[in-house]
Amino acid sequence: MSPEETGVRARLVAAGVDLVLREGQSAVSLREIARRAGVSHGAPRRYFPTHVDLLSAIAREGFADLTARVEKTMDAAGEDPRTRLVALARTYLDFAAAHRGMFELMFRHDLLASGRLRLRETSLPLFTLLVDLVARARQPADKPAPVLAGALWANLHGIAQLWAWGSLPLATGATDDDTLLRAALDAHLGPAPH
């Protein structure tokens, strides 16, 4: 069977992912997705009661993609937890920059009505990974790993968002987000060993 003959549900999600990656959030209208999936505008309703349900499914795909990318880069990052953390952080920021539309969608909690589609649980594996890494990289005197990891994630996320907004480079004088990334890691985990 040709790829066009897969289920309508999967085609809708795929078309949505493609659209948000290519054109950004504003392009992901229900009718446009239906058009690209080759079905009528009423068809999605059979699988997603409402527009936000479809958007949530698309965002979940985004989280899965991000998680997969992180795991992949970590395979090549060696064993040192600190190095692995750097790789994770870089992947996070790169993802946000390269797939800005998807990244924005993923954190539109006002849209996603996260409760229904268990979207929060979708992002949990990634965070668990982060906690483990932090637990191995932290100094004994540091705060508990989950707190440290939460603060670090927040920092990472803030960098991604504010950087995308274009405000940080102007204000900090930094010409790349790497400066901020290293500052964040050094701050939360102590200065780099070498």
Next chain:
Amino acid sequence: MSPEETGVRARLVAAGVDLVLREGQSAVSLREIARRAGVSHGAPRRYFPTHVDLLSAIAREGFADLTARVEKTMDAAGEDPRTRLVALARTYLDFAAAHRGMFELMFRHDLLASGRLRLRETSLPLFTLLVDLVARARQPADKPAPVLAGALWANLHGIAQLWAWGSLPLATGATDDDTLLRAALDAHLGPAPH
């Protein structure tokens, strides 16, 4: 003159601010704002060429409000830079929590087309304040103040966003954002003096 007789432009912005505070982002449609301001749906066009221009004006009001709140709480925060930083951070997080709709709008850079209405410059005074405080609170061996301030702001912003999203408490086990706030400040500025 009664308050209803002020200029249409100001009434539009005021109605928009009121709407976004009360009902959230999704309620701030051009036509609804016009309705609340008591004018026809075509009137806003005279002052704001497009919807996003009006939204940008509303967001600017939000930045002004936040800046005013920060300055106010800092008046009562004494002289110690670290104490002032805590006050600033708390005000930032409280603002995000209390005026969620406005906070979300303020950072919808995909909507705001920030270039046109100099929105970035609007947030600059706040950041400058942060840089000054950091410069006074940092240790001599630390990174330059703008970088430190940028990283700290990103951390603060990430906490606000992820906290609002409801994901952090679940993952970190923390029941309030204060834990993360303190973790962030300790990380970027060294452990609290007392």
Next chain:
DNA sequence: ACCGCCGGTAGACAGCGTCTACGCCCACCT
């Protein structure tokens, strides 16, 4: 007195999300 323009109205248009009525076609049951 006339003209022009500023500021607001009102209607049209395309696109949106949602709802409903309708048909198709396949699977199952007697």
Next chain:
DNA sequence: AGGTGGGCGTAGACGCTGTCTACCGGCGGT
């Protein structure tokens, strides 16, 4: 073998949105 029911997709309607355009009333300048 002959209905028959239900899942799946279509098509049209509705009210809403943002934008565009034609209109018009009243005020100021010449």
